[in-house]
Amino acid sequence: MALTLQKGGNLSLSKTDPSLTKILVGLGWDPRVTDGAAFDLDASAFLLNADGKVRGEQDFIFYNQLRSPEGAVEHAGDSRDGLGDGDDEAIKVDLTKVPADVDKIAFVVTIHEAEARRQSFGQVGKAFIRIVNSVSGVEVVRFDLAEDASTETAMIFGELYRHNGEWKFRAVGQGYAGGLKAMCNQFGLNL
């Protein structure tokens, strides 16, 4: 039985599963059940330095740049509709390949064309992020975002971060307005 974190909670991955090197970050949500414009949610990852900023454009892993140059982070591709079993999108991380000056990897979900479609996280249900040991296939930790979201169009689901030489995972669940562009700006990427 995997551990479940509450918002703000964290867990030492190295202690929980010492064999953990290659992980799969699964992200999911419920698609809308009503009619109207579909929701297209995109998962992205930002590789961040000690100041919480990207080192350059190569540190932004998203639907148009699926892999970081050193191969530490790889996006499994865009799911357009949120339908299907389990994860809606998945990002693979090889912890042994993460560059030494990357302190943190933030996992973000944004709503595509949220403004034009008048959509927000207040309309998205049952979002989650989970960390799976991709060698053993075992789920290590899970965070169900029981947030009472409102007009946010971008949300940091969780983050992997270094702490005293080990990797930890934090359940974040923090929402922002402004979609993917605002997230990029927040992480020091001026588009």
Place this chain on the structure above:
Amino acid sequence: MTTLAPGANAPLAQGPLTATIGFTPVAGAGLDVSAFLLDANGKVRGDADMCFYGQTIVANGAVQLSQVESGRVVFCLDLDRLDAAVEKVALTATIDENKARFAAFPHLALSVSGGIEAPIPTQDMQETALILGEFYRRQGAWKFRCVAQGFAGGLAPLASHFGVEIAVPTANPPTTPAPAPAPPARINLSKITLDKSRASISLEKKGDGDFGEIKINLNWNRPTTSGGLFSGLLGRSGGVDLDVGCLFELQDGRKGVIQALGKAFGSFDNAPYIHLMGDDRTGAVRDGEWLRINGKEWRNIRRVLVYAFIYQGVPNWNATDGVVTLFAPGQPPIEVRVSEEGGKLGCCAIALLENVGGSVKVSREVRFFQDQQKADQAYQWGLRWSVGSK
């Protein structure tokens, strides 16, 4: 004042609340507003969890549909009185028989007492049934969220979304008589429209003879321009002012007329127990005109003929899209539409209410006359008429 966009939420003031749904009526597209009490799975537990025109008080009065007028519907909610299994109360609007899409409604908004406004962005909306907003429990308190999402297929997918079974007539009844199980109570969502195929209906007779306040509304299609060149043009060619009125006859033989012309407004508490609410010819009030009948005194009333007459403008009855709706407490609304052409005749007898053994028999008339006096003669009412003005 908090204005909520779709998806946005806000905390609620403590204590009983009112939720008001306001909209600009669209001719030929009736709007029904309902509330669904939902459990943790987002479903109703049974028919008792639906609050709508056929069942206006649910959950021991914790949720009540308290006012239904054209263009305005008010719910009274005391959410803290709901039992713990109710996690959400969804407010919905559906367009009768999917006759239009929400894109046709220029104005639709929900407001909750305590300063919450949720305008529904209806532009380009293809839906014919909408979840306007929902009250929900969050960390021990109630909050409100603007939803503004729905279904193009109308009431049926909306109802099934909330786990409501809609009565479907069975085509092939079983041939072997089974031991009759109690049929599950199913809610009848249709309102009653009197037409040529069904011209009359009787309201269920009440044991105590009290029908409550019977409200009769006359509404029609008016030009919506707010001034300038076009309103001037329309005022001459298309603008029609309809007035509602009635002839009444009491059991003791007294009879008379109630209409704004001649300033005969009647009385609710005293004979004739029929009251015409203020006439509005400015167009500012969009829900038409209202007659109220004191149903407590129905035993004293023999018959009432509800008519509309054209006070101003050229008679073109078909284009007015006139509709008379009768609302009686605990009864589905009864509609009679003026769907025929009345030529140049200025008065249309629309509905006749008769006291038949204590019940209220409502009949569709839709008969055209040159004026009220001619209608009086046709129905053998026997009043004396003279020319009047407002």
